[in-house]
Each structure stands twice: as C-alpha cells, then as structure tokens.
Amino acid sequence: MRHQPSAWEVVGRCRTGPQGPRVLEVNARLASGLIGYLVHLATGINLGTVAADIACGRVPLLESSNRGTAASRMFRPATSGILAERRLLPDSPRPWLRRLLWLRDAGDPVAANRLLTTQRSGAVGFAVVTAPTSAEARGHLDGLERNVIIAARSARSRT
Structure with a gap:
C-alpha cells in the first residue's frame, strides 16, 4: 500500500x-x-x-527562509523516434533557471508520450525554475520550453 x-x-x-x-x-x-x-x-x-x-529525536527546524515557488518540467519531442538534436537557444540571462539537465543524447530513443513521467519514458531533459508565484514559474517554464529545440527522426530512418 x-x-x-x-x-x-x-x-x-x-x-x-x-x-x-x-x-x-x-x-x-x-x-x-x-x-x-x-x-x-x-x-x-x-x-x-x-x-x-x-x-535522532530532535525537533526539526521548519521555519521557512524562502517565500516563493519552485517548479519543474520534462521536455519531450513532438514525435517519438531517435533523438537527432537537443539544445537550448541563447536568450537573455535566466537567473530563475536553477537546473537544466539533458537525459538523452543524439541517437537515443525518445518518446512523445507526455503521460509517462519516468526517466526511462524517453524524456529528453528537464528544467527547474524558481519565481515569487506559481504563475510566474509557469511563465518561465513556458518561455524556456519555447527556446528548447528537440528533434527526433523516425526509428526506421537510416539518416
């Protein structure tokens, strides 16, 4: 359970x-x-x-030192296949971007299925952002996703 x-x-x-x-x-x-x-x-x-x-039987310190939001998003290709390219377009400074991690390299199989959430599901990468509000964090992730280039070719293709 x-x-x-x-x-x-x-x-x-x-x-x-x-x-x-x-x-x-x-x-x-x-x-x-x-x-x-x-x-x-x-x-x-x-x-x-x-x-x-x-x-250890101690009372934990639970006083919050930050007041904000943190959010993450997985990046996937539009279609399943073999990863041909993945990159982040240059943009203005992103102090709110705390982590961008690529999970796949060119030549790896990837899946477009957004219902799968595990690393083995074919996600290409993920980002973690911070912001004062959840709406701003979603805005950061949306803008970042527009600047992420992910291209997959058919698994049957030889090129």
Missing part, C-alpha cells in the same frame, strides 16, 4: 493469511525525484535534515 503526500512517502507491507490481511510494517520516508530539491528551493527547508532530526 502506498500514499504520497507532497514531500513525504508512506510505504507499508501487508500479508494476507487465513485470518485476512495483516499489516507488517509502515514506514515514512522522503519522497523521491526532485521533490526535496523543489521544497528546498521554494521554502529553504532541507527535508533530509528534517528527517535526520526526527530520526
């Missing part, structure tokens, strides 16, 4: 026997992926430190 609040993940194990299901264990842990990084950028709170404090 699994329940995922925004920054923490609760995982449990059950076993079914003659008397029905039985809970064996329930554990809380930090959520995976970029969630801890996004929380840190938006609030200044380090979830790893919070978890360590709790594990």
Whole structure:
C-alpha cells in the first residue's frame, strides 16, 4: 500500500493469511525525484535534515527562509523516434533557471508520450525554475520550453 503526500512517502507491507490481511510494517520516508530539491528551493527547508532530526529525536527546524515557488518540467519531442538534436537557444540571462539537465543524447530513443513521467519514458531533459508565484514559474517554464529545440527522426530512418 502506498500514499504520497507532497514531500513525504508512506510505504507499508501487508500479508494476507487465513485470518485476512495483516499489516507488517509502515514506514515514512522522503519522497523521491526532485521533490526535496523543489521544497528546498521554494521554502529553504532541507527535508533530509528534517528527517535526520526526527530520526535522532530532535525537533526539526521548519521555519521557512524562502517565500516563493519552485517548479519543474520534462521536455519531450513532438514525435517519438531517435533523438537527432537537443539544445537550448541563447536568450537573455535566466537567473530563475536553477537546473537544466539533458537525459538523452543524439541517437537515443525518445518518446512523445507526455503521460509517462519516468526517466526511462524517453524524456529528453528537464528544467527547474524558481519565481515569487506559481504563475510566474509557469511563465518561465513556458518561455524556456519555447527556446528548447528537440528533434527526433523516425526509428526506421537510416539518416
């Protein structure tokens, strides 16, 4: 069984026997992926430190030092195939761009399916931005996406 609040993940194990299901264990842990990084950028709170404090019996410091928004977006090609090109067009300075990471190189298979969210889904890269509001963060991501060039050729093509 699994329940995922925004920054923490609760995982449990059950076993079914003659008397029905039985809970064996329930554990809380930090959520995976970029969630801890996004929380840190938006609030200044380090979830790893919070978890360590709790594990050591200390009261964690949960006072936010930032007041803002952090957001991320995966970049995919318009069509599935073999990645031919991926790059970011030059633009004015982007102090709000905290991370741009390419996950695929030319020659790698890529998928246009936006419903897939894992790294293995064929996403070409992702960006992380910060802004005072979520609307501004979405605007940064939209503008950035307009400047990301991703081209894929058919997997059957030889050129």
